[in-house]
Amino acid sequence: MQLLYNLSDLAMEDALYEIESMRHFADLRLDRLPDENAILNFRHLLEQPSLGKVLVKEVNKHLEKNGLILREGRIVDATIISASESRKASMDCYSFRILSAALPAF
Template sequence: MSQLSFSDAEGQAKRKQTRREKFLLEMDKLLPWSELERPIARYYSKSLRGRKPFPLSSMLRIHCMQLFYNLSDPAMEDTLYEVESMRRFAEISIDTVPDETTILNFRHLLERHNLGKKLFSKINKHLA
């Protein structure tokens, strides 16, 4: 993540940790992120031309937050702009929030290669 914005810095100075922050912190520690990224990495864009793709780890974390909070693609984009703790969990800054189409394309990538089922089974296996 790059330099903190004013809104990010303001969020770090508050005293009370919210339930959302506690939950996301627990998910960050609990889930085996590198293991979950491995099956996606072979399909994820490594484009050397055009716009640089968002980091796979950030997109996976954003996808998980969509599932945790039942958010649509446009709602996820709006929430990332509004909620600093969710940006921190996704390891992005307010300047690097992916748009709803990028979020949609990542979800479609997972669906196209049946990766959602694989992720779900890896998570269940890890939690068992």
């Protein structure tokens, strides 16, 4: 997941805390999540010449069997907040009212 979403060790730790689907995929419980050092050590373990390749091969085989394809992903965080009307929008309405008042009625 860290490679797929291009996350640093700290960002991966945060994602595991915040995103339930990632915890579910990794079969981790909220009370037993790895910290960034454990994630770093695990990543170094996977960098051993044969271990990472074997793991990727197994994951791809499992995904293919289930009709899935692994692609790079993005995590997007959007927070909706209320904001006051912009000054430009206010000025546009004001200009329209002035223009309307200046036009003769037919």
